[in-house]
Amino acid sequence: MITESRRPKQKLNRLKIITAISLFLAATLIFRLMYLQIFKGGYYQTIAAKEHLGYMELTPRRGEIFIQDYHSKETFKIATNSTLDTVYADPTLIKDPKYAASVLTDILFNLEDEKAKDKARIEAEQKKLDPNLPQEEKDKLLKPLTDEELKQNFYNDLLEKLSTRVRKKIIITSDLDSQTIEQITKENLSGIEILNTTLIAYPQQINNTSKTAEILAKYLDVSEDNLAALLQGKNRYVVLLKKASPEISEKIKELKSKDKNGMFTGIGLQAEYYRYYPENTLASKIIGYLNSQKIGQYGIEEKFDALLRGEKGIFKTQKDSMGRQITVGDSVIKPAVDGDDIILTIDRSIQMEAEKLVSQGVKDFKADSGQIIVMEPSTGKILAMAGYPDFNPNLYGDVYKKEQINLTEDEIKNLVPIEGKENVFWLYLDKDTGRRILIFKEIYPNNTVVYKKYANTVGPAVYQNISVSESYEPGSVFKPIAMAAAIDDGDVTPNTTFFDSGPVKVDIYEIKNATNQYYGLINMTTVLEKSLNTGMAFVARKIGRTLFYSYIKKFGFGDRTDIEFSNEDPGQIEHFSHWAESELITHAFGQGLMATPLQMVSAYAAIANKGIRMKPYIVEKIIKKNGKIIETEPQPLNQAISEQTSKTITAMLVSAAENGVAHNAKVEGYYIAAKTGTAQTYFKGKPLKGAGTTIATVIGFGPVKNPRFAILVKFDKPRSSEWAETTASFTFSKMARFL
The missing domain is CATH 1.20.5 (Single alpha-helices involved in coiled-coils or other helix-helix interfaces)
Structure with missing residues (x-):
């Protein structure tokens, strides 16, 4: 077939x-x-690497700041770092929230902390009540919680955190442009809200997560998959306690090590670095502080922020099948470089004494503020730089705390609004002198109006180091500068005489002595002893504008010293070509020109140092992480006056301390060269008189045979007395005696 x-x-x-x-x-x-x-192997390996490799930053250790004790040769940390754990939870991994909350409450609950929070709650609630209500009635209405109630509330709060597996609110982005805002708004998506330029998602209100992600991906620089995961709102991280004590951290570790049933798999510890200032307020105006963004603010922390911060490293990780980052072989791509350490010239014991004395002086003399500087004349080292009021850099935010102030009806009527600031006013405590404080008006929901002031009176102004950041008319402490210029030029000697017959007429003004007393035939030493303005008018005319100006500049006035701070004020002195004759005269007793406390003490240090002006410095050395040490070498700037002139003016200043108005500044058993200065202040262009209106300064150095220190003591507007000889002189004597 x-x-x-x-x-x-x-x-x-x-x-x-x-x-x-x-x-x-x-x-x-x-x-x-x-x-x-x-x-195509390289191409797909790159894709695979992108899918599976991740990168983490390695945080460097911030450099430490040290001060010294020159006596014991010890070094002390003034700014360092502490590592404390944050206790956190991943609620999606908590099997039994009630059990976990119960166990963790016993570990994390701190009765004293909760009492403090409850006290703050009561104070806040009381402020909402009628301010005329007696305190006894307020106490009855708002009572503190019992210890048991506090612990129960802590447990309830913990339970809520551990039980919340889906976040209620997610901020997707906060920088939407107007076009994107319009486009997303038109989509009318459920669970999506735009506030200003911020895009917010409410996961529990979203009807279709994948569809919402698909739509949003068209307008945002985020992939659809990432958006879908984000919009699910899984609550994978919630903080239970920040800055946990080492004891709490150990208990958490022990709890997890014994956790055979995985009840605490979702509980973890995350090490965090915190800036810590072991000496609290000591040298705070020198150091500054590190803010919450890890950026140095004020002082050394700001000036040397880049050096202290170090350099971040990069750590390579690989993602496992669950998307978790795991380390791989050669993990560190770039190691972190720790910050440099800084050792200051500050002597700890001298700084402590200076801060004690300036604080006590401000309180005793009822001054607005005060400063003390101690400098080594032969090198320019700053041994102490104290100011009051001060602050604790560990609690730098406390300077913004406010307290209620009870104002009279007249005071409320006379509050002066500050332009551009809502509900912020000046309250003039003295209309004649212009003394004032900031007042904040707060309106509560029940329309109760409460007035407040800064608890420290000055608020964030306390951060400023007035010794370098603020200039003032120095007054009579400038007289030795003018006298030194005249002696150095040969215009006068200590024994040159003039007849002090009364006020000196200059232009349309009369130059009077502070006490309105006149002494007949006197020499230049007596002019400094009695701090006579008329005598300095005689000296100024002898020198003349051109020469006087050149000496003012030789002593460094009108220029920054370039000490290691960011906000140094250069002071102010106009060129001599712009001086009227009256300005030539008034400059000789420290009026009409501006200088910082640091410039003033530096000028006296030059007199003490054989006429050689040294550059002030406060950083002794920088220790690099590679072991290199950069030391600051003392730097002579110029010969302001001759060595012989320095000896002559020193002898005259010793006489001023022994026999003159600066006699309260002397130290028994030692010869101290010193001069007082009581400078006027002004309000609405008019000079003020009387207690609470002046700036009291004393500057000097010693021992005169071999000066080891130059000291400035300054009090701003003391209200116990207007004169430096009855305020700052006493503090100067105590400081000099200590040294």
Whole structure:
């Protein structure tokens, strides 16, 4: 049969065709694999790396700041770092929130902390009550919680955190442009809200997560998959306690090590670095502080922020199948470089004494503020730089705390609004002198109005180091500078005489002595002893504008000292070509020009140092992490006056301390060269008189045979007395006696 005879051939042909196709497919597959591996291998490895590799930043350790004790040769940390754990939870991994909350409450609950929070709650609630309500009635209405209630509330709060597996609110982005805002708004998506330029999602209100993600991805620089995961709102991280004590951290570790049933798998510890200032307020105006963004503010922390911060490193990680980051072989791509350490010139014991004395002086003399500087004349080292009021850099935010102030109806009527600031006013405590404080008006929901002031009176102004950041008219402490110029030029000697017969007429003004007393025939030493303005008018005319100006500049006035601070004030002195004769005269007793306390003490240090002016510095050395040490070398700037002139003016200043108005500044058993200065202040262009209106300064140095220190003591607007000799002189004497 023909049909039967063809079947074997058909089977054979079919087999050949199948075999050929198989060989073709195999060849194609092999070629494709070769192509992918050989020609496109690098491309797909890159994609794989992008999918599986991650990078984490390595945080460097911030450099430490040290001060010294020159006596014991010890070094003390004034700014350092502490590592404390944050206790956190991943609620999605908590099997039994009630059980976990119960166990963790026993570990984390701190009765004293909760009492403090409850006290703050009561105070806040009381402020909402009628201010005329007696305190006894307020206490009845708002009572503190019992210890048991506090612990129960803590447990309830913890339970809520551990039970919340879906976040109620997610901020997707906070920088939407107007076009994107319009586009997303038109989509009218449920669970999506735009506030200003911020895009917010409420996961529990979203009807279709994948669809919402698909739509938003069109307008945002975020992938659809990432948006979908984000919009699910899984609550994977919630803070239970920040800055946990080492004891709490150990208890958490022990709890997890014994957790065989995985009840605490979702509880973890995350080490965080905190800036810590072991000496609290000591040298706070020198150091500054590190803010919550880890950026140095004020003082050394700001000036040397880049050096202290170090350099971040990069750590390579690989993601496992669950997307978790795990370390791999050669993990560190770039190691972190720790910040440099800084050792200051500050002597700890001198700084402590200076801060004690300036604080006590401000309180005793009822001054607005005060400063003390101690400088080593031969080198320019700053041994102490104290100011009061001060602050604790560990609690730098406390300077913004306010307290209620009860104002009379007249005071409320006379509040002066500050332009551009809502509900912020000046309250003038003295209309004649311009003494004032900031007042904040707060309106509560029940329309109760409460007035407040800064608890420290000055608020964030306390951060300023007035010794370098604020200049003032120095007054009579400038007289030795003018006298030194005249002696150095040969215009006068200590024994040069003039007849002090009364006020000196200059232009349309009269130059009077502070006490309105006049002494007849006197010499230049007596002029400094009695601090006579009329005598300095005589000296100024002897020197003349050109020469006097050149000496003022030689002593460094009108220029920054370039000490290691960011906000140094250069002071102010106009060029002599702009001086009227009255300005020539008034400059000789420290009026009409501006200087910082640091400039003033530096000028006296030059007199003490054989006339050689040294550059002030406060950084002794910088210790690099590679072991290199950069030391600050003392730097002579110029010869302000001759060595002989320095000896002469020193002797005159010793006489001023022993026999003159600066006699309260002397130290028994030692010769001290010193001069007082009581500078006027002004309000609405008019000079003020009387207690609470002046700036009292005393500057001096000693021991005179081999001066080891120059000291400035300054009190701003003391209200116990207007004179430096009855305020700052006493503090100067105590400081000098200590040294």
